[in-house]
Amino acid sequence: HLGGAAFLWACAGLYAASYMRAAPGVKGFAIAWLLTLFGSLGTFLVADIASFYLAFAFVSLPAYRLVTQEGSTRAARAGTVYMILAVAGEAFLLLAFVMLATIAQQGNPQIADAVAEIAASPWRDAIICLLILGFGLKMGLVPLHVWMPLAHPVAPMPASAVLSGIVVKAGVIGLIRFLPFDAGLTAWGTALTALGLVTAYYAVAVGVVQKHPKTVLAYSTVSQMGFIA
Numbered sequence: 001h002l003g004g005a006a007f008l009w010a011c012a013g014l015y016a017a018s019y020m021r022a023a024p025g026v027k028g029f030a031i032a033w034l035l036t037l038f039g040s041l042g043t044f045l046v047a048d049i050a051s052f053y054l055a056f057a058f059v060s061l062p063a064y065r066l067v068t069q070e071g072s073t074r075a076a077r078a079g080t081v082y083m084i085l086a087v088a089g090e091a092f093l094l095l096a097f098v099m100l101a102t103i104a105q106q107g108n109p110q111i112a113d114a115v116a117e118i119a120a121s122p123w124r125d126a127i128i129c130l131l132i133l134g135f136g137l138k139m140g141l142v143p144l145h146v147w148m149p150l151a152h153p154v155a156p157m158p159a160s161a162v163l164s165g166i167v168v169k170a171g172v173i174g175l176i177r178f179l180p181f182d183a184g185l186t187a188w189g190t191a192l193t194a195l196g197l198v199t200a201y202y203a204v205a206v207g208v209v210q211k212h213p214k215t216v217l218a219y220s221t222v223s224q225m226g227f228i229a
Contacts, residue, residue, distance in 0.1 A: 001044060001169075001173070002041065002044040002045070005040060005041060005044065005166050005169065006041060008161075008162070008165050008166050009037050009040065009041070009162065009166060012158050012161045012162050012165070012166075013033070013037075013158075015157070015158050015161070016033065016156075016158035016159075019156065019157060019158055020156060020158065023069070023156070024071070025069065025071070028065055029065060029066065029069050029156075029159075031062075031065075032062040032063065032064075032065030032066055033066065033158075033159075033162075035058050035062035036058065036059055036062045036063045036066065036162070036167065038055075038058050039054075039055045039056065039057065039058025039059030039060070039062070039170070040058075040059045040162075040166055040167060040169075040170060042054070042055030042058065042059075043055045043056055043059060043170045043173045043174065044173060046111075047110055047111060047112075048108050048109065048110050048111065049097050049100060049101060049108060049109055049110075049111055049114060050097075050108045052097075052111060052174075052177070053090075053093060053094065053097055056090070056093065056138075056170060056174065057090060059138075059167060059170045060086040060089065060090060060138065060170075061083075061086060061087075061090075063082070063086075063159075063163065063167055064079050064082060064083050064086070066155055066156070066159035066162070066163065067079045067082050067151045067154065067155050067159065067163075068154075069155065069156050069159065070154050070155070070156070072154065074153075074154050075154040075155075077150065078147070078150035078151045078153075078154050078155075079151075081146065081147050081150050081151075082147040082150070082151050085137050085144065085146070085147050086137070086138075086147075088137060089133070089134045089135075089137035089138055090134070091134075092130045092131075092133040092134035092137070093130065093131070093134035093135070093174075095130050096126075096127050096130035096131050096134060096178075099121070099123045099126065099127050099130075100114040100115075100117075100118070100127060101114065102123075103117045103118070103121045103123065104117055111177055111178065115177075115178055115179075115180050116180070118180045118183065119180050119183035119184075119185070124185075125188075128179065128180075128185070128188050131174070131175070131178050131179065132175070132188075132191075132192060132195075134174070135170075135171040135172075135174035135175045135178075136171065136195070136229075137171070138167075138168060138170050138171030138174070139168055139171035139172060139175075139225040139228075139229065140168055140171075140199075140221065140222045140225050141195055141196070141199045141222075141225060141226060141229055142195070142198055142199040142202050142203070142222070142226070145199070145203070145222045148163075148168075148218045148219075148221060148222055149210075149215050149218045149219060149222075151163060151218070152164065152214045152215060152217055152218035152221075153212050153214045153215050153218070155214075160214055160217065164217055164218070164220075164221040168221060168225055171225070172225070172228055175229070192229055193229075195226075195229060196226045196227065196228070196229030197226065198226070199222060199223070199225065199226025199229065200223050200224075200226030200227045201223075201226075202226075203219045203220070203222035203223035203226060204219070204223050206219055207219025207220055207222075207223065
């Protein structure tokens with residue numbers, strides 16, 4: 001997974017070097033690009049909860065600059081919606097991570113150690129709900145997907161590529177690393193499966209009637225995230 005993400009970042013970066021060369025504000029775009037890259041790869045690598053939260057913040061918040069690079073009214077609106085939902089996702093995850101740290105009885109537990117304690121925790125359902133909300137926002141699961149069809153059409157092509165191909169995967173990695181898959185929580189598994197199926201088919205139904213190619217790409221990404229969920 002890490003190798004695939006790094007390869008996609010490298011390809012998109014090579015394209016961005018020529019595509020964005022004469023664009024206004026390219027230095028700010030480049031800084032935001034590198035910060036988002038740092039966070040994206042960090043979600044694969046870090047082992048403790050605090051470091052993961054920091055990496056996830058970097059993959060979420062600097063991407064605002066990638067979305068608003070165009071500087072138009074549409075870009076500003078898309079960036080505002082993106083930032084509101086990104087901050088909401090960070091808040092959901094912060095609450096979940098505080099609960100995880102509490103049940104692990106450590107200030108900054110290892111992710112694997114904290115996840116092992118979820119099934120026996122009295123806050124189990126609250127933690128899992130917050131994790132799905134936080135990571136689902138990043139993945140674009142319905143009805144948390146609204147930022148994606150807004151952001152893709154206004155973002156520069158290289159930014160659309162990483163938003164669709166890599167940034168949303170931070171939510172997938174989060175679910176893989178934090179959900180207690182061995183706990184036998186059938187009800188939550190069923191709920192996540194249903195949410196994924198609704199997302200997959202809803203995004204196809206809406207996406208096929210779109211005219212802007214990057215909006216079609218956005219709904220295609222939403223559909224694929226539903227399938228993965």
